[in-house]
Each structure stands twice: as C-alpha cells, then as structure tokens.
Amino acid sequence: AQSVTQLGSHVSVSEGALVLLRCNYSSSVPPYLFWYVQYPNQGLQLLLKYTSAATLVKGINGFEAEFKKSETSFHLTKPSAHMSDAAEYFCAVSDVGFQKLVFGTGTRLLVSP
C-alpha cells in the first residue's frame, strides 16, 4: 500500500532562511505526489503536484519540490522563508487507481523574525 513519511513534526526557520520539508514515499506504482498547506482553521490548499512529467515541480508562493525516484523522496523547498509561510504542510501520494490520497502526518513550519 502507498504510504508517506514526513520527517520532523516541527521545523523552525528564521525569516529569509531556506525552507526544507522532507517527504519520502512508498509506492508500488509510479505515484502522483502532492504538497498541501493548511493554515489554522482552514482547509488544505494545493501547493504543487508531481504527475510524472518534469521532476522539478514549481508551485505557488515560491515553493518547489523535486521528485527523486532513486531516493523515493519529494522534498519541499523555498529559498527564503516569509512569516506568512508559517502553517502546517502535508505531503500526499495517490493510491493505486487514484481512488484517494494517502497523507503524511504533517510538518508544522514555524518562522521567527
């Protein structure tokens, strides 16, 4: 079965610093991979998705992620953190047959001035 592991339940960075949120997946078939962001008391907003086209995927708000099959990873990065990036981030993989998303446990990003 498909699964996702997000390393680090909390990540703290300073404003202007690099953001790196880690995601490793397990999939028996070429996966579709997603990153979502959730602000307090809100739903999930899609940041970016990988659907087997380009391995480097650019998303909204300056975020990007690189699909590395050899490492089964799909880490999310942003060159310079902004205070407004403070939120919870979820990595997700589609299951076989694209019936549903399987989510990781989330990483809370804290940004300090």
Next chain:
Amino acid sequence: KAGVTQTPRYLIKTRGQQVTLSCSPISGHRSVSWYQQTPGQGLQFLFEYFSETQRNKGNFPGRFSGRQFSNSRSEMNVSTLELGDSALYLCASSLVGLEADGYTFGSGTRLTVV
C-alpha cells in the same frame, strides 16, 4: 469562481446524536470526496461520490454514510455519534477525479462531540 463550500463551519453535538454535513463543490465538478482530520489519526479518506454514485469508500464504520445529489452537492451523515468522531471534516471536489485534475478542498466543518 466560487470555491468548495462546506456548511456549517462549526457544530457541537451530543454523544448518540446524528449529524449531517453539507458540501457544495465548484461549479461543474462532479466528483466529491470526504476526509476526516484528527490529531491522532491525521487525514483519512472517508468516501468519494461521482455522478450520484459512491465510487470509493474508506475504512470507516457504517455509521458514516454519504450521498450526492444531481447538482453534485454532497452530504455526509454520521449516526450515533461517539466522542472519537470529533474532527475536522474536509470535502474536496474535482472535475472527474483525482488522476485527471486533483482536488480542491473546502474549509471544513469542525465537529465537536460532547
């Protein structure tokens, strides 16, 4: 273009009662999926409806049910509420399904069972 609308935003119910949550997808979207989000279990898939038919179902007890209407609006119902049903319930819509166009999520309904 209006997004996915979930009503109500907040709900407090008593153990043993039943509850109905509503989701209006983006206009033209025919697929509606429901997810439960809790601190302990994270985000878990409940079910998906497409053209008024349940197409996929997650691993939840029969107390959780749903339906979809001809205008693609969907409702989910939870009967005989338990304390553990307290969660944020998220609805997601897509044109035809996850593979083709991905999801757009609503803001959720936060259900508290007391």
